[in-house]
Amino acid sequence: xxxxxxxxxxxxxVFGLFLLLWECGSRASPKLQLYIPPVSQIVVALSxxxxxxxxxxxxxxxxxxxxxxxxxxxxxxxxxxxxLGYFRFAHSLxxxxxxxxxxxxxxxxxxxAILLLGIGDGMIVxxxxxASTWPILxxxxxxxxxxxxxxxxxxxxxxxxxxxxxxxIVLPAASPYIVTGLRVSLSIALILVTTxxxxxxxxxxxFFILDEERSLQSSNMYAGIILVAALGYxxxxxxxxxxxxxxxxxxxxxxxxxx
Amino acid sequence: xxxxxxxxxxxxxxxxLVWELAARAEWxxxxxVPAVSxxxxxxxxxxxxxxxxxxxxxxxxxxxxxxALAAAVFIPLGIFMGLFDNIRRALEVTVxxxxxxxxPVVIPAAMLxxxxxxxxxxxxxxFSCAWPILLNTLDGVKNIDRVLLHTASTFxxxxxxxxxxxxxxxSSPQIMTGLRVSLPIVLILxxxxxxxxxxxxxxYFILDAQRRFRVAQMYAGMLALAILGYxxxxxxxxxxxxxxxxxxxxxxRME
Numbered sequence: 158x159x160x161x162x163x164x165x166x167x168x169x170x171v172f173g174l175f176l177l178l179w180e181c182g183s184r185a186s187p188k189l190q191l192y193i194p195p196v197s198q199i200v201v202a203l204s205x206x207x208x209x210x211x212x213x214x215x216x217x218x219x220x221x222x223x224x225x226x227x228x229x230x231x232x233x234x235x236x237x238x239x240x241l242g243y244f245r246f247a248h249s250l251x252x253x254x255x256x257x258x259x260x261x262x263x264x265x266x267x268x269x270a271i272l273l274l275g276i277g278d279g280m281i282v283x284x285x286x287x288a289s290t291w292p293i294l295x296x297x298x299x300x301x302x303x304x305x306x307x308x309x310x311x312x313x314x315x316x317x318x319x320x321x322x323x324x325x326i327v328l329p330a331a332s333p334y335i336v337t338g339l340r341v342s343l344s345i346a347l348i349l350v351t352t353x354x355x356x357x358x359x360x361x362x363x364f365f366i367l368d369e370e371r372s373l374q375s376s377n378m379y380a381g382i383i384l385v386a387a388l389g390y391x392x393x394x395x396x397x398x399x400x401x402x403x404x405x406x407x408x409x410x411x412x413x414x415x416x
Numbered sequence: 417x418x419x420x421x422x423x424x425x426x427x428x429x430x431x432x433l434v435w436e437l438a439a440r441a442e443w444x445x446x447x448x449v450p451a452v453s454x455x456x457x458x459x460x461x462x463x464x465x466x467x468x469x470x471x472x473x474x475x476x477x478x479x480x481x482x483x484a485l486a487a488a489v490f491i492p493l494g495i496f497m498g499l500f501d502n503i504r505r506a507l508e509v510t511v512x513x514x515x516x517x518x519x520p521v522v523i524p525a526a527m528l529x530x531x532x533x534x535x536x537x538x539x540x541x542x543f544s545c546a547w548p549i550l551l552n553t554l555d556g557v558k559n560i561d562r563v564l565l566h567t568a569s570t571f572x573x574x575x576x577x578x579x580x581x582x583x584x585x586x587s588s589p590q591i592m593t594g595l596r597v598s599l600p601i602v603l604i605l606x607x608x609x610x611x612x613x614x615x616x617x618x619x620y621f622i623l624d625a626q627r628r629f630r631v632a633q634m635y636a637g638m639l640a641l642a643i644l645g646y647x648x649x650x651x652x653x654x655x656x657x658x659x660x661x662x663x664x665x666x667x668x669r670m671e
Contacts (some may be wrong), residue, residue: 172513174511261638262604265637269626286663355520355523
């Protein structure tokens with residue numbers, strides 16, 4: 158993506174043609190219209206939903222659950238990950254446990270969470286935390302373990318306090334890995350929130366989409382899908398912007414190494 | 417290394433032991449968290465009665481078809497987009513528009529079309545692993561050393577041979593990455609789509625067991641799923657090692 162950011166006319170043209178085809182195809186066949194309403198109708202439905210405030214609570218609920226789950230997972234996973242990466246013994250104890258739990262598709266935890274926590278906010282946040290913990294945890298452990306020992310030893314030789322070694326050496330050195338984990342978890346968290354809302358929820362965009370499908374309001378359903386996609390897009394962009402701000406020092410470094 | 421494995425084993429066993437004791441002594445409600453021994457017992461019962469294998473088979477079939485379809489469509493598409501800038505630019509916006517859709521929310525839309533049939537799950541899986549496969553292939557092809565391509569065409573290799581003997585091998589590590597990243601996604605989506613709309617498959621089995629309050633069965637199903645995830649991952653590694661032995665060796669050394 159290093160070409161000048163010219164406006165991609167052909168790309169938008171193709172996308173426009175795609176939408177036009179959708180519109181015409183749907184209008185041409187009334188049977189199809191039940192499943193795929195014309196784009197214009199979806200747009201109308203979407204703006205109606207937004208203006209009437211019908212989706213506001215759903216959107217806000219999903220966002221709040223996402224943020225709670227994701228931030229909690231990040232806090233837990235980075236803390237535990239640094240500890241496990243730093244202390245070899247702790248890592249050797251838990252390595253197998255992690256390797257055993259990680260390959261299980263995280264959504265399988267939803268039924269258990271329903272049993273333990275019932276249906277509601279707590280359950281949805283809990284499964285989000287569970288699922289988005291793994292990528293951050295594993296990457297953080299990896300990152301800390303890959304730190305050159307000399308860095309830490311140098312810090313020690315200069316008599317740096319443990320806390321400063323943690324904040325000024327370990328965390329910055331492991332941060333590229335941690336960021337990778339955080340990035341992967343971002344989409345996982347959104348997947349888990351929407352899924353949990355579909356399976357056991359009475360609020361939230363996941364619930365809204367499935368509910369509209371069941372009442373055959375297909376325009377509203379597509380509008381909901383667009384909203385979730387927009388949410389995902391915005392969160393991703395936000396992440397990239399924050400990452401670039403936070404990792405500015407590193408970009409300079411990479412460039413200097415220059416491959 | 418050996419010792420650390422042993423440590424891990426002991427720790428895991430100790431945890432399971434604590435779990436077992438906690439359930440037996442009723443520190444936790446055994447109706448919600450049954451003893452490990454009971455879960456394992458139920459698991460082997462379901463295994464031999466053929467119920468779990470049957471459900472897993474149903475899930476695997478959907479997963480395999482969706483995954484294979486996605487690979488068959490998006491690897492070639494990725495190659496074309498990587499080779500021809502025009503095609504890439506033409507499709508870029510559409511891809512960027514569709515990509516942020518979290519795959520589970522496609523399930524309701526797919527249900528409108530396909531009902532609760534296998535096709536619904538296959539479509540959802542196809543959609544969910546489209547982007548990792550496509551974008552990794554595209555990156556792989558774009559990053560091929562242009563000298564390789566020029567050399568091949570200087571020697572007058574026909575287009576077909578260039579694709580098979582230069583482009584595919586040169587971009588295969590990246591293609592592998594895309595396929596590998598997709599693997600857990602496929603598994604997750606199979607389970608989700610079976611939970612939301614299905615009458616069989618391991619995802620349905622687990623949720624159904626929870627709804628009927630057959631708790632030990634639910635945990636047994638999860639155990640089966642964990643084993644499945646592990647086995648699939650190992651199989652993928654095996655395939656990677658035998659298909660791209662040179663690359664496998666390289667990645668190991670770099671670690």
